[in-house]
Amino acid sequence: MNAIITDNLVKRYKEVTAVDGVSLEIKEGEVFGLLGPNGAGKTTLISMLATLVRPTSGTARVAGHDIGKEPLQVRRNIGIVFQEPSVDDLLTARENLYLHSMLYGMPRETIPGMIEKMLKLVNLWDRADSFVKTYSGGMRRRLEIARGLIHGPRILFLDEPTLGLDPASRKAVWSHIRELKESHKATIILTTHYMEEADRLADRIAIINRGKIIELDTPEALKRKVGGDLVFLKGAIDEAAVKALPFVSSMERENGRWKIAISDSGANLQALLNAGGKIEEVEVRRVTLDDVFLKFAGQQISDDAEEKAEGIFERIAANKTTRK
Amino acid sequence: MNTLLNLNAVYALLLREAKIYFREKERIVAILVSPLLFLFVMGKGMAGGVSPVPGYTYQQFIFPGIMAMVILFTSITYGLYIIWDKRLDFLKEVLAAPISRATLFVGKSAGGMLGAIIECALLVLIGALLIIPLTTVKILLALAASVPVSYMITNMGLTIGARMKSMEGFGLVMSFLTWPMFFFSGALFDLATAAPYIRAVAYFNPVTYAVDLLRIIMLGTGYFTAWTDLAAIAAFCLASTVVGVAAFGKLQQEK
Numbered sequence: 001m002n003a004i005i006t007d008n009l010v011k012r013y014k015e016v017t018a019v020d021g022v023s024l025e026i027k028e029g030e031v032f033g034l035l036g037p038n039g040a041g042k043t044t045l046i047s048m049l050a051t052l053v054r055p056t057s058g059t060a061r062v063a064g065h066d067i068g069k070e071p072l073q074v075r076r077n078i079g080i081v082f083q084e085p086s087v088d089d090l091l092t093a094r095e096n097l098y099l100h101s102m103l104y105g106m107p108r109e110t111i112p113g114m115i116e117k118m119l120k121l122v123n124l125w126d127r128a129d130s131f132v133k134t135y136s137g138g139m140r141r142r143l144e145i146a147r148g149l150i151h152g153p154r155i156l157f158l159d160e161p162t163l164g165l166d167p168a169s170r171k172a173v174w175s176h177i178r179e180l181k182e183s184h185k186a187t188i189i190l191t192t193h194y195m196e197e198a199d200r201l202a203d204r205i206a207i208i209n210r211g212k213i214i215e216l217d218t219p220e221a222l223k224r225k226v227g228g229d230l231v232f233l234k235g236a237i238d239e240a241a242v243k244a245l246p247f248v249s250s251m252e253r254e255n256g257r258w259k260i261a262i263s264d265s266g267a268n269l270q271a272l273l274n275a276g277g278k279i280e281e282v283e284v285r286r287v288t289l290d291d292v293f294l295k296f297a298g299q300q301i302s303d304d305a306e307e308k309a310e311g312i313f314e315r316i317a318a319n320k321t322t323r324k
Numbered sequence: 325m326n327t328l329l330n331l332n333a334v335y336a337l338l339l340r341e342a343k344i345y346f347r348e349k350e351r352i353v354a355i356l357v358s359p360l361l362f363l364f365v366m367g368k369g370m371a372g373g374v375s376p377v378p379g380y381t382y383q384q385f386i387f388p389g390i391m392a393m394v395i396l397f398t399s400i401t402y403g404l405y406i407i408w409d410k411r412l413d414f415l416k417e418v419l420a421a422p423i424s425r426a427t428l429f430v431g432k433s434a435g436g437m438l439g440a441i442i443e444c445a446l447l448v449l450i451g452a453l454l455i456i457p458l459t460t461v462k463i464l465l466a467l468a469a470s471v472p473v474s475y476m477i478t479n480m481g482l483t484i485g486a487r488m489k490s491m492e493g494f495g496l497v498m499s500f501l502t503w504p505m506f507f508f509s510g511a512l513f514d515l516a517t518a519a520p521y522i523r524a525v526a527y528f529n530p531v532t533y534a535v536d537l538l539r540i541i542m543l544g545t546g547y548f549t550a551w552t553d554l555a556a557i558a559a560f561c562l563a564s565t566v567v568g569v570a571a572f573g574k575l576q577q578e579k
Contacts (some may be wrong), residue, residue, distance in 0.1 A: 008346065020394075027352075050420060052416075052420055053417065069468075072422045072423075072424075075420065075421065075422035076422045082416055082417075082419050086416040086417045087417075088340070088417070090347065091340065091343060091344070093339075095343065098336075099336050099337075099339070099340050101420070102332055102333060102335065102336030102339075103333050103336055103337075103418065103423055104420040104421060104422060105330070105332060105333075123568065147417075269558045
């Protein structure tokens with residue numbers, strides 16, 4: 001059963017086509033990564049799926065409901081964690097979750113128990129009655145995740161869940177997402193422009209650039225498509241023996257070393273070294289999603305995009321402090 | 325969207341507004357400053373002038389009008405505050421929730437009504453103690469009348485706020501809408517003896533009917549009849565709901 005099916009979704013703004021004919025199927029229970037640079041159309045795509053933005057054309061079914069015809073049913077079955085924090089500063093964590101639960105029509109007697117469960121899940125139970133304005137960025141994000149889950153959605157959208165977080169908070173959010181996958185069995189759709197994030201969390205990844213899905217597969221398969229990991233060997237190498245190995249896809253000389261492309265260096269490196277002959281020097285370079293992106297999109301997800309994104313985040317944070 | 329009005333959600337939205345309202349107590353006091361200046365400086369300063377209603381001082385005469393002023397300023401300000409909600413992304417959470425725009429609109433309006441009624445209760449308390457003798461029935465009737473009045477004015481504020489992009493427009497709305505609505509309402513004078521052009525504008529001003537209704541309740545006399553006032557207020561409530569829900573329907577995520 002598919003959690004989401006989209007059929008040729010298009011969103012055109014005045015001058016730009018943000019999403020340009022996306023058709024995909026997301027399976028129930030998987031963590032699905034949407035990977036692409038800033039402005040690739042990730043947020044617009046999930047905004048359409050969450051019925052926040054109306055598509056210019058095309059349609060989608062989310063949790064079995066049509067996004068155009070049954071938006072309230074779609075909304076009841078999904079949770080969203082926004083890119084920019086949207087928890088209410090002037091309320092406590094408990095009040096934020098209470099408000100959300102009421103808006104989503106949860107039976108009133110179940111709400112206090114669920115609030116406790118969710119706040120414990122994201123390690124905020126001891127701060128349940130603190131005002132959100134006293135929270136750090138990482139805590140806010142965790143509260144948003146708790147809020148996105150409390151009404152028991154079948155599908156959870158996470159839009160850049162670690163944007164603007166420090167490395168420690170980022171790791172914490174990652175481990176929460178992994179726990180969710182185990183414990184909640186919910187389908188998770190994650191947008192990110194961090195390669196590492198997509199690689200660590202997603203079962204399947206769609207690479208999106210300029211509004212189009214250019215490649216969709218598991219992280220491992222995507223890396224294999226690039227040609228596998230690279231092993232550089234120096235020494236008296238037995239060329240014929242190496243070439244005969246089944247996992248070696250290519251082998252060439254480069255700067256006095258052999259550059260050998262192999263699949264899954266983790267499993268096969270030992271066999272390669274055994275067959276290689278007298279080896280003086282070894283260097284292994286695992287293929288990353290960066291290479292994948294470079295190959296399929298013809299460009300890198302550049303650092304500059306990342307900086308821009310954090311600039312936006314900081315402007316919002318600065319904005320926030322101007323509120324009394 | 326299928327469920328037109330979700331009362332549980334209205335209650336939740338109202339609860340949020342109530343909590344924030346009581347946490348920002350300085351706002352409750354700040355909003356009463358101008359009305360109290362009118363009451364105690366202008367009202368007393370003009371004490372030598374003749375009151376349009378025999379048996380009441382000028383200060384007592386303008387008291388119902390000042391109550392309407394409190395509702396007007398509280399409700400418009402509250403409505404325009406939705407611009408803050410928009411700018412700070414708080415509105416996202418509510419816009420993403422499985423509730424109709426009508427529900428969101430009514431929940432927000434209810435918050436504005438609550439604020440206006442709290443301010444009115446404070447003003448009536450001050451008035452009854454220091455300015456004008458009021459029976460319990462009159463107090464309750466006046467507070468009851470302030471409910472639909474604050475509803476229609478909050479709706480106006482929300483409608484304008486939903487279309488505005490930044491808080492900079494706030495001053496413009498106050499100068500070009502709120503103050504004129506106050507001055508053209510007959511809050512400070514008797515419409516019967518006012519210049520014809522003032523009367524002509526006043527007929528189209530919802531606040532006119534609010535002032536008149538409150539004056540009938542508290543002083544026993546007015547320009548129109550109570551039924552005319554109620555009918556006009558009901559019509560403004562209805563029209564402002566239709567226009568406001570439509571404006572909220574167009575509210576979209578900015579990006």
